[in-house]
Amino acid sequence: MLKIPIIINNWSGGISDSPYEGIKGSHAMIVGCDIHSKPGILQISNKMEKVSGDVVVDRIKWFTMKSADEIVGLGNGKKLYRTINGGASWNLEKTLGAGNGQGLLYFKGYYLFCLTTSLGWYKPAGSPDINESWKSINAQENCEWHPMLQTQRDGAVYIGCGDRIAMLSEKIDSGGFNPEDANTYNWNNDVVRIPSDFEIISLSELGNYLMIGCQKRSEINYYPIAIIYPWDYVLQSSSHDNPIILNTYGINAQLNNKNILYVNAGREGDIFQYNGARLEKLKKIPHVTEAWATILPGAVTEFKSILHFGVRGLEDLIGGIYSFGSPYRNYSAVLNMPYILSCGTSSMIIGAIFSTGQNLFASWESGTSYGIDKLNTNRRYSTGAYFETLLYQIDLSGYEQKIEEFHIILSKALASGQAIRIKYRRKIGDNWTEILTGSKTKTFSYATDGAKERILIPYSINNVINLQFKVELETASDNNTTPELKEIIIR
Numbered sequence: 001m002l003k004i005p006i007i008i009n010n011w012s013g014g015i016s017d018s019p020y021e022g023i024k025g026s027h028a029m030i031v032g033c034d035i036h037s038k039p040g041i042l043q044i045s046n047k048m049e050k051v052s053g054d055v056v057v058d059r060i061k062w063f064t065m066k067s068a069d070e071i072v073g074l075g076n077g078k079k080l081y082r083t084i085n086g087g088a089s090w091n092l093e094k095t096l097g098a099g100n101g102q103g104l105l106y107f108k109g110y111y112l113f114c115l116t117t118s119l120g121w122y123k124p125a126g127s128p129d130i131n132e133s134w135k136s137i138n139a140q141e142n143c144e145w146h147p148m149l150q151t152q153r154d155g156a157v158y159i160g161c162g163d164r165i166a167m168l169s170e171k172i173d174s175g176g177f178n179p180e181d182a183n184t185y186n187w188n189n190d191v192v193r194i195p196s197d198f199e200i201i202s203l204s205e206l207g208n209y210l211m212i213g214c215q216k217r218s219e220i221n222y223y224p225i226a227i228i229y230p231w232d233y234v235l236q237s238s239s240h241d242n243p244i245i246l247n248t249y250g251i252n253a254q255l256n257n258k259n260i261l262y263v264n265a266g267r268e269g270d271i272f273q274y275n276g277a278r279l280e281k282l283k284k285i286p287h288v289t290e291a292w293a294t295i296l297p298g299a300v301t302e303f304k305s306i307l308h309f310g311v312r313g314l315e316d317l318i319g320g321i322y323s324f325g326s327p328y329r330n331y332s333a334v335l336n337m338p339y340i341l342s343c344g345t346s347s348m349i350i351g352a353i354f355s356t357g358q359n360l361f362a363s364w365e366s367g368t369s370y371g372i373d374k375l376n377t378n379r380r381y382s383t384g385a386y387f388e389t390l391l392y393q394i395d396l397s398g399y400e401q402k403i404e405e406f407h408i409i410l411s412k413a414l415a416s417g418q419a420i421r422i423k424y425r426r427k428i429g430d431n432w433t434e435i436l437t438g439s440k441t442k443t444f445s446y447a448t449d450g451a452k453e454r455i456l457i458p459y460s461i462n463n464v465i466n467l468q469f470k471v472e473l474e475t476a477s478d479n480n481t482t483p484e485l486k487e488i489i490i491r
Helices: none
Strands: 006-008 029-031 046-050 060-065 071-075 079-083 091-095 103-107 110-114 118-122 130-136 148-150 157-161 164-170 185-193 198-206 209-216 226-231 244-246 251-257 260-265 270-274 279-284 300-303 306-311 320-325 334-339 349-356 359-366 369-380 385-388 401-410 419-425 454-464 466-474 485-490
Touching (some): 060 103, 071 103, 148 198, 157 198, 198 251, 251 300, 300 349, 401 419, 454 466
Parallel strands (some): 060 349
Antiparallel strands (some): 006 485, 060 071, 071 079, 103 110, 148 157, 157 164, 164 185, 251 260, 260 270, 306 320, 320 334, 349 359, 385 466, 419 466
């Protein structure tokens, strides 16, 4: 028996910095698990399910909404998609002209969208209902992104157009914005510029500043530099004061959450925070290896008061919706990966994510398939939820230690269809061996062990020096119940 037992009963540290080290309560990987709803309890997350059928035929890059029922998405194949039933089903509304879905925003009764060199509008059931080339924008060639943001400071819409910002606002006492009546709006396609060898790919608002996130245009693979220009909205020809500079490849995405600016920059999954005075690196998404634009500009949102972002799946990088934050003041903000998309976790790209109330949406591309997933608050993942511990260093003294038993403790008894599987390996990269006794096919399951809240499993592992554990949680298919794991004691 181990001289000092291994006790696994804390998930408040989220995903660790590596399989070898992390803060207290962190684990090498956490996938498809809810670590926030009941502090001290690990359970299976609710399930992301495809709701778009065969309608979506390109990767949606942006979502925007008129209401919780009416949401529109814009894809890189120049297609507008719309739902009028809260995302339960989607329709292809329009196929647009030149461009690849550079930007999208709802404003004053109209869906505004950016193509390569134009700003257009769409109003369902309007007469007319669309104008694709309403305003010209001064964009550089080959711009992939024209991010759009309506700020809280003045209610105006700001648009990133290559090396400059355009602005649209409603005129006061005009009777309401109408794009066909120039007396109802102000338009300026060149309110501020950045250096011409950079282009704007993300926008956010922090206090009295518009935060303009940029990447290098020329020599991008050889010249790592990313810049955020804080702009104070004073109209001027250029704004280069006090730029925030990073030695990496581009400000991919950013979001203001609780007056803290969170930023994904570069190609290695780095997450930064900026509080208005200082930029600090917070975390690195695990297993990122030069995956360009790991988080796309439209793939960030605030959901349940926590930052959520979509990460592509590539090689060892586990794709899905990650979160960073804490729902309670006394807990540290941590990294988690609570939501697996219907397309799996590898060889996929998340184009955009979006939230409204309890609804969470994500668009994805996997090979030649595309889709929109929605969070089903009445279903959990039946399989796929798991966490991996750090690699425990058991003994280096030369005294052979031995594991003899596993004690699994839940906060309530297992229900029909539920199971917990514990696996181990001696080195990172080795195959996993499941803890099984007798004729069992799972470590602890309702099917063989019944409705138990805890179980003691005799199981021997000899010559223990280093061990890593993987714990998988399962529930019945099309079910909203979950095992509630409280503690595992290994002796």
